[in-house]
Amino acid sequence: MASTTPVDAPEPKHESHNGSVSEHSDPEISSPAAEEKLHPQAERKLLIKLDAVFVPIIMLVYLSCFLDRTNIGNVRVAGMPEDIGASPAEFSTAVSIFYATYVAFETPWTLLLKKLTPRLLLAALCVVWSVTTIFSGFITSVGGLYAARLVLGACEGGLFPGLNLYLTMVYKREEQAKRVSYLFVCTALSGAFGGLLAFVLLKMDGIAGKAGWRWVYIMEGIFSLFIAVVVWFGLPNDPSNAYFLNDEEKRMMRVRAAQRAQYMGSDEFNWDEVWITLRDVKMWISAAIQFCQDILLYGFSTFLPSIITSMGFSSLDAQYLTIPVYILGGLSFLALAFVSDRLCVRGPFVAFANVFGIVGYILILCPTPNGVKFFGTFLCAVAVYNGPGLNLTWLNVNVAPHYRRAAAIGIQQSLANSAGIVAGQIYRTAPYVLGNAFSVGALGLAQVLIGIKWLYIRRCNSLKEKIQAGEVEDTRRVKTGDWELDFKYHL
Incomplete structure (x- = not known):
């Protein structure tokens, strides 16, 4: 057996009910806390209370974010390109450049989440992108549209990975797919709500001398601004000491934190965790899968009104015809995420x-x-929302501790969201044969990559079992976090 240095020597561990091991690096979290078994009914009540507060806030802020990002698809069929003199190529560029700053800012915002505090960072980003959306209703040139999209991308880049990281501070591994599903349900709801809202707001055409598409931007931006206030007052920086929990519930949160201490890890930032992440094969495969899935997500969610219009429906009808499509996508994700969590x-x-x-x-x-x-x-719609959401959850639950996971989420999302640049270029002219063909090809490639990642993770689990049994020599370079022998990866 390979010898280990003092750094690699495992600290006392305790088996959690999901098969992972808890490491107690935080002196405030004692080993007895990790061993304590919470009453299932009391823990269920705690989860209901957590969901009742956190989920609406998280869903609202992500709904507003995605609404402000994708409303460019609604205004496209309402005359916006013609009003500002944008050619089809320039409009496609406006869709794509959003992801230039989005991708660039994802990892930095994710790593800064704890330092700046979740409430401050998320509320501030929400304020800036809301004001930008309002000002988008007053643009008169292609340059103004480009500038607005770049600012939107820089701000919204920190939201999705930040919210995912926040969820890992609240919920256990086997509880996360359901909660991540709420975020992707919001992408579906934003499409449905955005289509309905656009249908209504476009009827304001001519009010105050402004075109209907300008009112879409202005009113949706004002809505997002109110959400920023909700985030500031409703989202606690430390979920375990949240304002809405009583003393007993706070004690239960400390026990839950102890049970998932290995998964969370130290609160101190360590560059070693970033370097470990960069050598993590499963993170790179996950990013490749997410890239393929995001081609669908951004192409479909942005251009669905245009795709439906190309089928012969009017531009106004296309707005409300998107609603049932998005609703089915969201409901299918809720169902699959629930089963995924139950079966791990x-x-x-x-x-x-x-x-x-x-x-x-x-x-x-x-x-x-x-x-x-x-x-x-x-x-x-079933693949559009389930694919990215479940794949991201697959990464979330298989990377530990906190800063290794933060780096993995940030890098995966940065690489994957560059698919938005591709989506803006492949959906240019009706009937969008190139865009739809590219999307089905991306799905085929994703299927191959999913198989490769599944086989790799199964091999990693098997290797750990053989090392524990003494059947093979321990040659692991990394022996902490998710590479602990008792940390079982979800397949």
């Missing part, structure tokens, strides 16, 4: 959801009646 299985559900997307895009591409093509968009 991730990859197979991503692959399962992608099958619906492959069939859906094929129906849209083939010379089928418009009704069949529209039905295809419902199938696509």
Whole structure:
């Protein structure tokens, strides 16, 4: 057996009910706390209370974020490009450049979340992108549109990875897919709500001498500004000492923190965790899968009104026809995420959801009646929302401790969200054959990568079991966090 240095020597560990091990690096969290078993009914009540406060706030802020990002798809069919003199190529560039700053700022914002505190960082970013959205209603040139999209990207880049990281500060590994699903349900709701809101706001065309698409930006920006206030007053920096918990519930939160101490790790930033992340094979495969899935997410969520219009529906009808499509996508994700958490299985559900997307895009591409093509968009929605959400959860639960996970989420999201640049370029002209064909090809590649990652993680679990049994020599370079022998990866 390979010898270990004092740094690698394991500290006392305690088996948690999910099979992972708790390391107590925090002196305030004692070993007895980790060994304490919470009453299941009391813990369920605590989770209900946590969900009742955290989930609405998190969903609202992400809803406003995605609404302000994707409303460019709603105003496209309402005459915005013509009013500011934007050609199809320039409009596609405006969609794509959002992701230039989005990708660049994701990892820095994620690593700064604890230092700046979640409440301050998330509320401040929300204020800036809300004001930018309001000002987007007054742009008169392509340059103004470019500037607004760049600022939006820089601010919104910190939200999604930041919220995911915040969820890991509240919930255990086996509780996370359901909560991450709420974020992706918001992307679906933003599409449904955005389509309905755009349908209503576009009827304000001519009020105060402003075109309807300008009112879409102005009113949705004002809505987001109110959400920033909710985040500031409603989101606690330390979930374990949240203002809405009583003394007994705070004690239970400390016990839960002790039980997942290995998963969370130290509060002190350590560059070693970033370097370990950069050598993590499963993170890179996860990023590649997410890139493929995000091509669907950003192409579909931004251009669905245009795709439906290309089927022969009017621009106004296209706004409300998106609503049932988005709702189905959101509901399907809630269902699969619930089962995924119950079984602690991730990859197979991503692959399962992608099958619906492959069939859906094929129906849209083939010379089928418009009704069949529209039905295809419902199938696509299943893959559009389940794929990115479940894949991100798959990464969340398999990386530890905190700053290694923060780096992994930031890097994965930075690489994956560059797919938004691609999405803006492949959906240029109706009937969007290139965009839909590219999307189904991305799904096919994702299926292959999911299989590779599943086999790799299964091999890692098998290696740990053999090392524990003394069957093979321990040659691991990293022996902490998720590479602890008792940390079992979710397949």
